[in-house]
Amino acid sequence: MKSPVEPKRDALIIFWQWARRHPLAAWLALALIINAGGLCLLRNNPLSSWAVTLWLGSLVALVVASSVGEVSISSLHVRAWARRFWSGPVVLEFLAIFAITLLGFTLRVTALDHYPPMMHGDEGEMGILALGILNGTQPLSPFSTAFLSHPTMFYFWQALSMAFFGRNEVGLRMLSVITGVLSIPLLYLLMRLGFGRLAGLVSVFLLAVSHLHIHYSRLAINNIQSSTAALLVVLLLAAARAKGSSLLYTLAGLTAGYSIYFYFGSRAIPLIGGVLLIFLWRERRAEGKDLLLFALAGWLAISPLLLHYVEHLSPLLERMQEVYLFSPRNIQHTLGQMGGEGSRLDILRWQLLRNLRFFLDYGDASAFYLRDLPVFDLGTVLLFWVGMGLALAKPFRFGHAALLVWFWIALTLGGVLTNDAPNAPRLLMAVPAVFAFGGLFVARLFSLCERLFRPTSQILLASFLLLLGVFVFKVNYDRYFVEYAQKAPGMIFLTMAREMRRESRGYRIYLLGAPHLYAGHGVLRFIAPDAEKVDCLEVEDCLSLQPGDKGVIFFIVPQRLEELKIIRARYPQGEYGEAYDNYGRLLYATYRLPPESLAHLEG
Known part of the structure; x- marks a missing residue:
């Protein structure tokens, strides 16, 4: 009487013999099975690292399947390639x-x-x-x-x-x-x-x-x-x-x-x-x-x-x-x-x-x-x-x-x-x-x-x-x-973002850019991720400043430059600056209030 293990062993032997006779079909079947397993894992958990591993494994299995009987590199081949390469x-x-x-x-x-x-x-x-x-x-x-x-x-x-x-x-x-x-x-x-x-x-x-x-x-x-x-x-x-x-x-x-x-x-x-x-x-x-x-x-x-x-x-x-x-x-x-x-x-x-x-x-x-x-x-x-x-x-x-x-x-x-x-x-x-x-x-x-x-x-x-x-x-x-x-158009985003990055340690950023530019713009977030940026949808929203360890810089797009008068009237001790493109056109203006100026104002 056969043990329960013997039929399984016989099946594996038959499969192995079939795979040796038909290597292409065997590797293709393996690639499809691995891929199906990866898709099942991925459907249950989109972040599964095992799903990625199985996907890569299925691609490797397919490459192996297609290379059966093709890839053969010998020392003679290598020497022939070397001689050909070093020819003039x-x-x-x-x-x-x-x-x-x-x-x-x-x-x-x-x-x-x-x-x-x-x-x-x-x-x-x-x-x-x-x-x-x-x-x-x-x-x-x-x-x-x-x-x-x-x-x-x-x-x-x-x-x-x-x-x-x-x-x-x-x-x-x-x-x-x-x-x-x-x-x-x-x-x-x-x-x-x-x-x-x-x-x-x-x-x-x-x-x-x-x-x-x-x-x-x-x-x-x-x-x-x-x-x-x-x-x-x-x-x-x-x-x-x-x-x-x-x-x-x-x-x-x-x-x-x-x-x-x-x-x-x-x-x-x-x-x-x-x-x-x-x-x-x-x-x-x-x-x-x-x-x-x-x-x-x-x-x-x-x-x-x-x-x-x-x-x-x-x-x-x-x-x-x-x-x-x-x-x-x-x-x-x-x-x-x-x-x-x-x-x-x-x-x-x-x-x-x-x-x-x-x-x-x-x-x-x-x-x-x-x-x-x-x-x-x-x-x-x-x-x-x-x-x-x-x-x-x-x-x-x-x-x-x-x-x-x-x-x-x-x-x-x-x-x-x-x-x-x-x-x-x-x-x-x-x-x-x-x-x-x-x-x-x-x-x-x-x-x-x-x-x-x-x-x-x-x-x-x-x-x-x-x-x-x-x-x-x-x-x-x-x-x-x-x-x-x-x-070059669009210089305002990168130029402004780099200045924000330079000043991020010592200043909070107030941006008067809406509806043209917001603090959530991709370039500002990527280049200056550590800068504290606040959108000033209305200039009055950003006039209640408090003293602290950081100063404040207002970044103002040209379309809202008139509102600088209101900021200056409230905080006249600031420093005004401008950034231009290569044609001399204004990109944006800045109004800088160092920490000591805010402390003095509140005091």
Whole structure:
């Protein structure tokens, strides 16, 4: 008679034998089981650390499943890679990319503590949430939503950035710097794989010096992460096509799914990946297994956030309605911008033209940059549009198709179908493709000259490109570090917050800012968290001062400067000060009452 343990042991033996015969299916089953367990824990307790652990475990199991039979590294492989790397051309190629990446990093990180000279309220709000995570005072699940319904995973990355680089604006913004710089080698790998070294070098130089890309790599918002994620998905699919690797298809799916944790516009990335995957399947470069792995990877990556959306659907729908072009409010708003009546087709046509002008001579209509500063220089514009034409001439080549699908889906979902176009944060996913088209054109031009003309013509063309590179660099540098420095809007928030931070130990803050500015503004709270700030909705509310160990500073916006007369009449012994922007326009005024002046007054 068998003991009760023997049937269980036999079942385990049978399962183990099946798993050894079918390792892919076994690891996939394990990934799904672990993921389901994590979702159950997450539903019962959104703050469960075990749920996060199981989610990560399911992703690891899926990566292992897709790498079965693929990953094999021997000492012979290592020695072959080393010999290839130290060959002359490869070393020069590496040094060139390293130099351009270093240039891009320098342009993005230099003087990060005081440039850009503004800080948007969204940066402050996100920074406050990240600080709460870092300090342990803000219990947040990485799989939920918070400020303006943005997914909270991004704030955990910002908290990690501040843990390494400081709990200030530098630490907060460094995450975007790193993510923006990372796009430089990624774009090179994509262009090198599809179009050669020259296309890669030209593309990444244009990206490295682009003032638009530099600016958004210096802001502590989640747009540059979505742009880099879109680039990474296209790169992984291109590499999967070249290598025939199921692991790369899985990594592409994980990236596409994980990108949803960043900006709302990231929802275009799975669509970009899906369209390209179908293209590869029709080319017979991707098998049914690869499509399954891509979809399953995306599902496992995003499933915890989808669970949150199922239980909290209204914030997601409200945000979509807020920006969707054809919501009733936005239809009326857009018709007002058009200056008259029109059909939905007229609105679409108008939106398309405005968004295309973004890639010609328009600025950024969002509140994060400048409307009157063209986002692309003339050289980049010419290279982009000619490169786009070359790709459209042969759209079914995979390299061309990848760039076209990437650009047009990002343009349509991020620009044409959203309000207040052209909006750079929403269009940022399409921006690396602009530089890729430019690199494509230059590579084709050199190839044509090589076939038709003597080598001297290539030397002349190389000299012209060198001059063009100098021109592109100078225009972008001047636009960002000279013109924008002079025109930068919104300086009042960061300038005022820094003064509040300096004076927080010795003074209480009374703010006469309503209805334009309140003490709860995100930048004031993030930069000067320890300052005692009080809103003076009416000046009379803040005139009953008491002596103490701290003095008082009144911060007064220009719209309420007349009320300073009332304060001065009550407390004539104060010190008056002013803060100006780069055009000499008044940002705000201050009226300082040191502690001794209050003590003397009361005495």
